[in-house]
Amino acid sequence: MSDGELIEDLEDLFENAPCGYLSMWPDGRIAKVNATLCDWLGRPREAILGKRLRDLLNVAGSIFYETHFAPMLRMQGYFHEVALDMVRADGSIMPVLANAAERRDTSGELLFTRLTLFKATERRQYERDLVEARAAERDARRQLEDMVMSLQAGMAEQVAIVMEEKHNSELKEQFVAVLGHDLRNPLAAIDAGLGKILRDQQWTDRTPVILNLMKNSVSRMSALIDNVLDLARSRLGGGILLNRDEARSLQSTLEMVIAEIQAANPDRTISTRFQIARTVRIDHDRIAQLFSNLLGNAVTHGAPDKDIAVDCTVDDAGNLSLSVANAGDPIPQEMVPLLFQPFHRGQVRSNAHGLGLGLYIASEIAQAHGGRIDVESDQNEIRFILRLPAQ
Known part of the structure; x- marks a missing residue:
């Protein structure tokens, strides 16, 4: 086999692998993507190159990326089996499991980040079915409670109760999203950083970086809590509380x-x-x-x-x-x-x-x-x- 044939085979292995490949520049923009991932997403290569990974994710996946994926990757240089939902060109969701690893030069400077993506449709479908079954159970219980309440009050009162429950349910779902993705994940970054520092028990060149990431995680959590409290006040009718002062500059x-x-x-x-x-x-x-x-x-x-x-x-x-x-x-x-x-x-x-x-x-x-x-x-x-x- 000639060298030319070997190079052609390697290129074909990358382009038509049974998994998706992409690599990103240090600024997070996609530098290379294989034909397999392009076909899965139904997007031409030129529509993906130059984008950021979060641009290919749904809202929840983008939140997970910003608060967990990126900090953990910067902290330890890799991650394994991260569950994400990618959005195809037609708007449908494609569940994937992602592995990533950074490539650095001899001086420690980041050159690029490589990712492999595997379809996880069946696994995620099982998880969704389980969630839907639990939701169906909750819905059935709520409907039974509504039927009992409907025997105790008039129709007008019942309509008001249903509307209020719907409003509170949406608010609770938003809080669950915040708590599930934006508070838990900074805590995970802090826990990982503490584990590394306590495990090594010595000051290294990476220690200031880890401590800075932990500090940023704490600041992000504090800001999220403040915003969630303000959101709760405004949505529950309390509004934003003011303490007016004319003396300050x-x-x-x-x-x-x-x-x-x-x-x-x-x-x-x-x-x-x-x-x-x-x-x-x-x-x-x-x-x-x-x-x-x-x-x-x-x-x-x-x-x-x-x-x-x-x-x-x-x-x-x-x-x-x-x-x-x-x-x-x-x-x-x-x-x-x-x-x-x-x-x-x-x-x-x-x-x-x-x-x-x-x-x-x-x-x-x-x-x-x-x-x-x-x-x-x-x-x-x-x-x-x-x-x-x-x-």
């Missing part, structure tokens, strides 16, 4: 948030313009939370080589306008309403992180103050604008 509040974001992202440039004619009666902690979400979004989704512009104006009457602008790909107009809905962020931007509660909570804070957040997007920049009327 709005500019100082905003500069504190800018300093925190700048410290975490020293390579980004944030320009500011303040024209604040008078004090305003607002909840400074809530406005700081809102502003941190807007500025954090600009850092995450904006062009890394372009400035982020912050502009705050308070006129003599006390009307407040606060805008955060960044360069980046425009947001389609039909997708703008989804920005402020909980758990919908991933449907709007392919590089979205987390659950999409940040902008929802920011919008709720604006509404609690009697204001709103507007979005302006064109080919040059994306601008989020908080507008609060005089209090």
Whole structure:
């Protein structure tokens, strides 16, 4: 067999293997994918190259990727048999089991990450059947309870009860998603890091990296808990609670948030313009939370080589306008309403992180103050604008 024939055989083995192959650059973008995976997904190769793995996953899979898959891969350099749901071109779901391993050079720099993907339709179908059977049992029990209750009250009262139960059920499902994917997985990363440190019982070059990942996991969990509590208050009718204060300086509040974001992202440039004619009666902690979400979004989704512009104006009457602008790909107009809905962020931007509660909570804070957040997007920049009327 000639060398040419051997190379051709190896290429054929990669392209037509009985499993999916793909490799990713250090920035997470897909560098190579085999024909098998393209056929499974019903997507041409050019529609996959340059994407990120989370772009090929459903919402739950994307959450799992951000909070478990990526941190564990960075921490230990590999993982085995991670269950994910990939989305085919026709919108159907393809369950897979994924294995991954990083490839680094002699200096430890990441060159690329390789993944193998195996179909897990039968295994996942069994799991789904089990879940559906339990759900059917719960539904049957709920229906029986509803029948008993219907004998004790009139039809109008029963309709109200059913609607309330549906609302609470949806809220509980959202909480289960948060607890199941976003709180448990950072805890797993912390547990793995502690296990490695306690097992080695010595300081190595990797120890600061592991400790930093653990710290980030704790911060992410704290932010998730705060957002979940705010979501619960707003959905259960309590609304966002405010503690208004007219004595504090709005500019100082905003500069504190800018300093925190700048410290975490020293390579980004944030320009500011303040024209604040008078004090305003607002909840400074809530406005700081809102502003941190807007500025954090600009850092995450904006062009890394372009400035982020912050502009705050308070006129003599006390009307407040606060805008955060960044360069980046425009947001389609039909997708703008989804920005402020909980758990919908991933449907709007392919590089979205987390659950999409940040902008929802920011919008709720604006509404609690009697204001709103507007979005302006064109080919040059994306601008989020908080507008609060005089209090």
